[in-house]
Amino acid sequence: MDKFLQLTITGLSMGMIYALVALGFVVIYKSSDVINFAQGEMLMFGAYLTFAFVVQFGLPWTIGVLLTLITAAFLGVLAETFVLRPLIGEPIISMIMATIGLSSVLRAIINAVWGPVPRQFPGFIPTDVIQIGGAAIGLDRLIAIGVALIFLVAFTLFFRYTREGIAMRAIADDQQAALSMGISIKRVFAIAWGIAGISAAVAGIILANIVGVSGDIGILGLRVFPVVILGGLDSIPGAIIGGIIIGLLEFYTGGYIGEGLNLIVPFIVLIVVLMVRPYGLFGKEIIERV
Amino acid sequence: MESGVFFTTYEADMALRRTPVQKIRLALFIVFVLVFPFFASPYWLNLANQIAIATIGAIGLNILVGYTGQISLGQGAFMAVGAYSAGLLTARMGLPFYLSIPIACLITALVGVVFGIPSLRLKGLYLAIATLAAQEIVEWTITHWPQLTGGTEALVIPSPMLFGVRLNTDFRFYWILLLAAGGTALFTANLFRTRVGRAFVAIRDQDIAAEVIGVNVFFYKLLAFATSSFFVGLAGALTAHYRTIISWERFTIETSILYLAMIIIGGLGTINGSFFGAAFMTLLPAMISNISRALRDVAPILATLLPAAQQGIFGAVIILFLVLEPEGLAKLWRNIKDYFYVWPFSY
Numbered sequence: 001m002d003k004f005l006q007l008t009i010t011g012l013s014m015g016m017i018y019a020l021v022a023l024g025f026v027v028i029y030k031s032s033d034v035i036n037f038a039q040g041e042m043l044m045f046g047a048y049l050t051f052a053f054v055v056q057f058g059l060p061w062t063i064g065v066l067l068t069l070i071t072a073a074f075l076g077v078l079a080e081t082f083v084l085r086p087l088i089g090e091p092i093i094s095m096i097m098a099t100i101g102l103s104s105v106l107r108a109i110i111n112a113v114w115g116p117v118p119r120q121f122p123g124f125i126p127t128d129v130i131q132i133g134g135a136a137i138g139l140d141r142l143i144a145i146g147v148a149l150i151f152l153v154a155f156t157l158f159f160r161y162t163r164e165g166i167a168m169r170a171i172a173d174d175q176q177a178a179l180s181m182g183i184s185i186k187r188v189f190a191i192a193w194g195i196a197g198i199s200a201a202v203a204g205i206i207l208a209n210i211v212g213v214s215g216d217i218g219i220l221g222l223r224v225f226p227v228v229i230l231g232g233l234d235s236i237p238g239a240i241i242g243g244i245i246i247g248l249l250e251f252y253t254g255g256y257i258g259e260g261l262n263l264i265v266p267f268i269v270l271i272v273v274l275m276v277r278p279y280g281l282f283g284k285e286i287i288e289r290v
Numbered sequence: 291m292e293s294g295v296f297f298t299t300y301e302a303d304m305a306l307r308r309t310p311v312q313k314i315r316l317a318l319f320i321v322f323v324l325v326f327p328f329f330a331s332p333y334w335l336n337l338a339n340q341i342a343i344a345t346i347g348a349i350g351l352n353i354l355v356g357y358t359g360q361i362s363l364g365q366g367a368f369m370a371v372g373a374y375s376a377g378l379l380t381a382r383m384g385l386p387f388y389l390s391i392p393i394a395c396l397i398t399a400l401v402g403v404v405f406g407i408p409s410l411r412l413k414g415l416y417l418a419i420a421t422l423a424a425q426e427i428v429e430w431t432i433t434h435w436p437q438l439t440g441g442t443e444a445l446v447i448p449s450p451m452l453f454g455v456r457l458n459t460d461f462r463f464y465w466i467l468l469l470a471a472g473g474t475a476l477f478t479a480n481l482f483r484t485r486v487g488r489a490f491v492a493i494r495d496q497d498i499a500a501e502v503i504g505v506n507v508f509f510y511k512l513l514a515f516a517t518s519s520f521f522v523g524l525a526g527a528l529t530a531h532y533r534t535i536i537s538w539e540r541f542t543i544e545t546s547i548l549y550l551a552m553i554i555i556g557g558l559g560t561i562n563g564s565f566f567g568a569a570f571m572t573l574l575p576a577m578i579s580n581i582s583r584a585l586r587d588v589a590p591i592l593a594t595l596l597p598a599a600q601q602g603i604f605g606a607v608i609i610l611f612l613v614l615e616p617e618g619l620a621k622l623w624r625n626i627k628d629y630f631y632v633w634p635f636s637y
Contacts (some may be wrong), residue, residue: 096418098609104602108601111597274411
């Protein structure tokens with residue numbers, strides 16, 4: 001039972017990180033039909049930026065994190081303007097390759113500035129271990145769950161109640177109708193990438209606090225695919241619930257069945273979901289038969 | 291003054307090389323590749339061999355992505371299947387290399403069909419993600435099944451023998467690769483003049499229309515996966531016998547991305563583009579490291595920046611080609627030819 005609780009809470013914290021990364025993914029896909037293969041690198045960039053601001057420049061962590069979020073949003077907007085915008089209307093493979101090229105460039109910048117050696121993340125999040133009903137849980141894991149929850153709620157409220165959020169949903173629903181209502185698509189795409197940048201950076205900070213800052217954390221960009229497919233590529237609640245399910249699934253298989261298997265189970269789930277229900281749990285169902 | 295290329299018979303119109311200039315160019319190219327190894331340094335021979343293998347892999351991927359329109363991120367996995375099949379058949383079962391290669395190709399074609407099954411329901415992005423899962427699953431199987439593949443340990447393969455000659459130098463293996471690459475190019479060029487090839491193109495252009503005019507989309511999609519994987523497997527098998535030592539790290543998602551970059555930069559759905567892209571993406575990192583080595587004494591910092599520079603230029607080249615010349619090097623080559631053909635009225 002203790003093991004179960006332990007696995008549940010660690011799985012939940014990982015799932016929340018997945019949910020944050022998936023959120024950026026879904027926001028981009030929903031508004032512009034682009035799959036962002038650079039999401040993992042954006043996450044890495046966020047972690048390294050915080051490291052630079054807090055450790056290398058010696059800023060207080062609150063300001064460091066704030067600056068990171070601003071820079072990450074700016075970076076997302078830049079990527080949209082210079083890489084994706086010229087490709088509007090091009091075939092899907094061009095879009096995929098463009099974001100892959102972007103990920104390569106981001107990785108190169110990180111490599112050139114910070115080098116390949118893993119870094120110690122500034123410990124402004126307490127890592128004390130507390131006992132919950134017999135299971136030893138790191139406080140940082142609980143804080144990760146809490147922070148991720150706050151951001152996910154904030155983003156959900158943003159989509160529901162703000163002018164920009166409603167504009168984004170309108171674009172996702174019907175681009176032409178939205179255009180004729182005077183919504184600027186360029187602006188909405190830029191905002192989508194900005195949000196993706198912020199959510200990736202938050203996930204990066206939380207993750208780096210748990211595992212340290214290194215090039216390895218970028219792998220999360222690929223590991224998040226099962227999450228978005230399970231939840232549905234165009235569904236924000238789907239991203240959150242998918243993230244939690246995959247996070248829990250990973251830790252349960254790792255804990256009960258065997259180490260190593262946890263790496264592949266999400267991808268098997270991915271194949272099964274694609275075969276049975278390609279639009280995922282909550283995605284919009286588009287039927288086209290050949 | 292010519293205004294274009296015209297033919298009066300169907301035979302002339304359907305020929306692979308249609309004009310005297312094309313024939314001369316092809317002859318010159320053949321002479322070049324035949325003479326090249328006798329003058330090239332080992333360094334250049336090694337690069338040429340890498341380009342030959344990459345060309346085969348790129349043509350294979352192009353059959354699937356460029357001609358049939360099915361996006362695949364599983365190239366690395368298929369190459370791994372080819373390489374490990376050929377390697378294990380030779381190293382464990384003692385098959386000669388000329389038998390292990392065709393068997394490895396057939397195994398890869400079969401695996402390609404299995405992972406192609408999702409394409410019957412999925413397309414575009416969803417298919418790309420399904421092939422990404424295939425990549426991860428194959429990679430995981432190789433690293434977690436040590437009884438068969440040796441796991442994360444490298445697999446050592448005895449160097450190939452042919453007619454009592456040990457093919458253990460770049461020079462000797464060059465001829466094998468030349469034959470394989472030439473054969474692949476010729477087969478593919480002819481494939482797209484047949485019913486099968488045209489069915490592939492029809493599926494790419496409009497799958498519903500293809501179905502309506504009587505193309506069996508299910509069958510031809512799987513056939514495209516099989517044909518493509520066959521050649522990708524060939525590239526993998528040749529890698530195994532050329533390197534004589536392989537490990538899973540050679541066939542990760544990075545490889546899939548590299549090959550996609552080759553066909554994007556070379557030109558989707560062209561055979562000479564596959565070659566251009568393979569050559570470009572092989573020579574680019576080599577040239578960057580040459581430049582950095584030449585400048586080592588002037589600016590020592592370049593040596594530490596080398597991996598970052600290669601990675602950054604790789605990404606930047608992909609983005610620049612997509613934005614500036616989406617049809618790739620094959621289109622640039624056509625533009626150059628057109629420029630001289632209609633000179634001085636080159637607009």
